[in-house]
Amino acid sequence: MIRSASILFCVAAWGIVSLCASVYAYEATAGKVLDGDSFHIHHGRKIETIRLYGIDCPEYRQDGWRQAKKLTSRLIKNQYLEIHPLDVDRYGRTVALVYVQGRLLNAELVAQGWAWFYRRYCHAQPVCRQLDGLERDARAHRKGLWAKTSPMPPWIWKRQTR
Numbered sequence: 001m002i003r004s005a006s007i008l009f010c011v012a013a014w015g016i017v018s019l020c021a022s023v024y025a026y027e028a029t030a031g032k033v034l035d036g037d038s039f040h041i042h043h044g045r046k047i048e049t050i051r052l053y054g055i056d057c058p059e060y061r062q063d064g065w066r067q068a069k070k071l072t073s074r075l076i077k078n079q080y081l082e083i084h085p086l087d088v089d090r091y092g093r094t095v096a097l098v099y100v101q102g103r104l105l106n107a108e109l110v111a112q113g114w115a116w117f118y119r120r121y122c123h124a125q126p127v128c129r130q131l132d133g134l135e136r137d138a139r140a141h142r143k144g145l146w147a148k149t150s151p152m153p154p155w156i157w158k159r160q161t162r
Helices: 002-022 065-076 105-111 127-140 154-161
Strands: 026-035 038-043 046-052 080-088 094-100
Touching: 026 046, 026 065, 038 080, 046 105, 065 094, 065 105, 094 105, 105 127
Parallel strands: 046 094
Antiparallel strands: 026 038, 026 080, 038 046, 080 094
């Protein structure tokens, strides 16, 4: 009886430790910015590609692409980043929440109007509610992309340009 209870406890503890170990934050230095929502980081001797969680910026050659990339470059240049990985996408990029000097980069891009809140893939509450509210505010104040009457979301733009 005691032995089975201790085995059960060890299995449960191992499961919790495994879950927590797979979702940890780490510090890295900013590298090359690929576009508004993806960039390289230097983590130890490794270069890793980060994709910002819960947002989608304009694609290469799409209206707003340069502005989104410039904003990301300006915010992360020569900075230490706090990376909170949430997933790995089909391209092998780490999908993460990224903090720069205590500010959430994902939210900054949406708040300044250079990214869409990506409802389809955002499931981590309360950050998704925050991003949704920031997009609504950017739209209401006609910031960035929202200065145009109906900017085309990147997921639609990609389908139309293929």
